[in-house]
Amino acid sequence: MTELATRFEPDWVSPPGDTIAELLEERGWTQEELAQRIDYSSKHVSQLINGKVPLTDDAAVRLNSVLGVSVSFWLTREAQYRERLARQEAKARFAAWQDWLERIPVRQLMDLRKIDKCRIDARSKPAIVEQCLAFFGVASPEGWAARYGGLQMHFRRSREEQSDLGAISAWLRMGEQPRNASDLVTTRKSSKRRSMKCAR
Numbered sequence: 001m002t003e004l005a006t007r008f009e010p011d012w013v014s015p016p017g018d019t020i021a022e023l024l025e026e027r028g029w030t031q032e033e034l035a036q037r038i039d040y041s042s043k044h045v046s047q048l049i050n051g052k053v054p055l056t057d058d059a060a061v062r063l064n065s066v067l068g069v070s071v072s073f074w075l076t077r078e079a080q081y082r083e084r085l086a087r088q089e090a091k092a093r094f095a096a097w098q099d100w101l102e103r104i105p106v107r108q109l110m111d112l113r114k115i116d117k118c119r120i121d122a123r124s125k126p127a128i129v130e131q132c133l134a135f136f137g138v139a140s141p142e143g144w145a146a147r148y149g150g151l152q153m154h155f156r157r158s159r160e161e162q163s164d165l166g167a168i169s170a171w172l173r174m175g176e177q178p179r180n181a182s183d184l185v186t187t188r189k190s191s192k193r194r195s196m197k198c199a200r
Contacts, residue, residue: 013051013081013084013085013088014081015049015050015051015081016048016051016055016074016077016078016081017048017049017050017051017055018049019069019077020034020048020049020063020067021049023067023069031045031046031049032045034066037066038059038062038063038065038066039062040059040062051081054078054082055074055075055077055078057071057075059074060074060075060078090130091126093140094125094126094127094129094130094133095125095126095129097129097140097141098122098125098126098129100129100132100141100144101120101125101128101129101132103165103166104132104166104170105164105166105167105170106120106128106132107120108167108170109132109135109170112174114135114170114174115128115131115132115135116131135170135173136148136169136170136173137173137176144169147169148165148168148169148172149165
């Protein structure tokens with residue numbers, strides 16, 4: 001069984017303010033002194049250091065002038081912080097949506113290589129939720145229900161398994177997705193072989 005490749009994702013995030021605080025400590029400056037130098041209020045500098053307000057282009061330019069660290073460094077640091085913060089918030093949402101997986105044919109999607117094959121346990125379920133949402137092209141289980149929830153009434157059902165909305169939606173989604181290049185090559189080769197057999 002293949003395991004999901006685990007990428008390092010710390011459970012903490014460090015705002016650009018941590019770097020500002022380190023630079024102040026190196027110089028022996030207080031937050032009030034920095035506030036005077038960059039012409040911001042002490043309250044704003046405190047919020048900046050604690051990650052309560054975003055580090056703007058203007059703040060990056062001022063910090064460059066006062067601390068000598070490039071504007072691009074500050075803007076990159078801010079973007080990385082916001083991205084990690086967003087990833088943490090998303091991870092918490094994915095964990096809260098684990099029950100949704102009971103409605104989805106997760107093992108079959110793994111077998112079909114639509115999502116990564118892994119053990120289905122409490123630790124991996126948030127990542128599986130994320131992959132299933134990406135497979136269906138929706139941002140939440142509510143989005144999935146809105147997109148596929150009304151489909152059951154469109155199908156005549158004679159067997160219980162034909163009323164499985166998760167399976168129906170997965171089947172329809174696979175039909176919606178464009179084939180990748182390797183699928184097309186395989187399809188062309190097999191159709192060419194069939195036509196050669198017919199010619200004989």
